[in-house]
Amino acid sequence: MSWLVTGGAGYIGAHIVRALSDAGMSPVVLDDLSSGHAEFVPEGVPFVRGSILDHSLLVETLRSHRVAGVIHVAGYKYAGVSVQRPLHTYEQNVEGTRVVLAAMAETGVSHLVFSSSAAVYGTPDVELVTEDLPKRPASPYGESKLIGEWLLRDQAVATASSDAPLRHTSLRYFNVVGSSDPSVYDTSPHNLFPLVFEALIEGRTPKIFGDDYDTPDGTNVRDYVHVGDIAAAHVVAAQRLQAGEPVEPAYNLGSRNGLSVRQIMDAMARGTGIDFEPEIGPRRPGDPDRIVATGDLAARDLDWQNRYTVDEMVRSGWEARRAAG
Numbered sequence: 367m368s369w370l371v372t373g374g375a376g377y378i379g380a381h382i383v384r385a386l387s388d389a390g391m392s393p394v395v396l397d398d399l400s401s402g403h404a405e406f407v408p409e410g411v412p413f414v415r416g417s418i419l420d421h422s423l424l425v426e427t428l429r430s431h432r433v434a435g436v437i438h439v440a441g442y443k444y445a446g447v448s449v450q451r452p453l454h455t456y457e458q459n460v461e462g463t464r465v466v467l468a469a470m471a472e473t474g475v476s477h478l479v480f481s482s483s484a485a486v487y488g489t490p491d492v493e494l495v496t497e498d499l500p501k502r503p504a505s506p507y508g509e510s511k512l513i514g515e516w517l518l519r520d521q522a523v524a525t526a527s528s529d530a531p532l533r534h535t536s537l538r539y540f541n542v543v544g545s546s547d548p549s550v551y552d553t554s555p556h557n558l559f560p561l562v563f564e565a566l567i568e569g570r571t572p573k574i575f576g577d578d579y580d581t582p583d584g585t586n587v588r589d590y591v592h593v594g595d596i597a598a599a600h601v602v603a604a605q606r607l608q609a610g611e612p613v614e615p616a617y618n619l620g621s622r623n624g625l626s627v628r629q630i631m632d633a634m635a636r637g638t639g640i641d642f643e644p645e646i647g648p649r650r651p652g653d654p655d656r657i658v659a660t661g662d663l664a665a666r667d668l669d670w671q672n673r674y675t676v677d678e679m680v681r682s683g684w685e686a687r688r689a690a691g
């Protein structure tokens with residue numbers, strides 16, 4: 367039996383694939399390479415190139431690889447751009463998830479771990495985000511992830527008395543950074559870490575978008591977690607589903623520890639050895655002051671721990687980015 371990782375050629379998916387292999391759980395990757403990279407898929411791991419929107423390809427993949435469960439990571443993740451591309455975002459994230467669920471139902475595959483996001487909460491006005499907070503997504507991206515969670519919930523109800531009742535959990539990520547493998551790094555053109563790395567490599571001054579927020583140093587505060595910790599939580603979630611152990615419908619993979627953009631910039635200077643003073647630009651629309659979450663439920667059920675310091679997050683991310691040339 368194997369585990370299918372949709373989006374396994376992307377930054378987070380490729381880390382999950384490695385963690386599954388290390389746990390002896392035989393990953394298989396399905397990815398259309400729209401933002402992923404074939405070279406992120408380790409040698410020896412079966413790689414099916416294609417889209418989650420392709421129902422027959424999914425059915426064929428689930429059958430031919432005798433898949434026990436799916437870790438559904440594939441998605442369109444650019445929250446800002448999703449405002450200009452709502453139809454594309456909904457197609458990839460909502461229709462894509464519907465097709466994954468339909469193919470699973472057709473083949474009797476009944477375990478699903480879903481990549482959700484802090485974006486389901488929108489701009490919560492609390493010190494620490496917990497899973498039970500109202501969901502008020504502020505972008506088509508956040509809406510599409512929330513609808514994805516609803517699809518899982520509704521399909522679980524619909525299949526409850528079938529031969530293959532769906533068991534599922536959604537893992538809500540915050541700011542995922544760093545690298546556990548020097549050959550895999552975040553290639554997003556919009557996330558803070560890759561933006562700063564690109565600027566430094568090209569000799570430009572990294573930019574802070576707004577320093578007049580209601581936070582101790584005026585810059586946004588976010589919850590940064592290492593991708594290796596994220597990947598490890600998926601393995602435990604998959605194992606619990608497979609063992610028939612109880613899981614919550616959703617877990618925040620948060621650290622309880624907010625870091626400001628200014629603190630990240632300081633860590634960047636330390637970790638890269640490049641001394642710089644960031645340029646201050648205007649605020650970006652829709653950026654909340656602070657989003658930081660507890661990971662208490664995940665710590666209880668998924669062995670969720672924050673094993674890395676911010677300096678290790680920066681150093682590992684920088685090394686992987688530099689190794690790519």
Ligand SMILES: NC(=O)c1ccc[n+]([C@@H]2O[C@H](COP(=O)([O-])OP(=O)(O)OC[C@H]3O[C@@H](n4cnc5c(N)ncnc54)[C@H](O)[C@@H]3O)[C@@H](O)[C@H]2O)c1
Pocket residue numbers: 372373374375376377378379396397398399400401402403416417418419439440441442443458462481482483484538539540541542543553
């Ligand atoms: N990076 C973060 O901080 C973060 C935070 C919250 C949630 N997420 C979610 O985690 C997931 C992975 O994010 P990432 O940072 O690794 O992004 P990524 O862009 O590196 O990975 C996404 C992968 O999915 C693939 N993909 C996209 N659409 C597909 C389709 N229709 N069919 C098959 N494959 C498809 C891409 O080619 C890529 O390999 C996404 O669903 C994202 O929304 C990421």
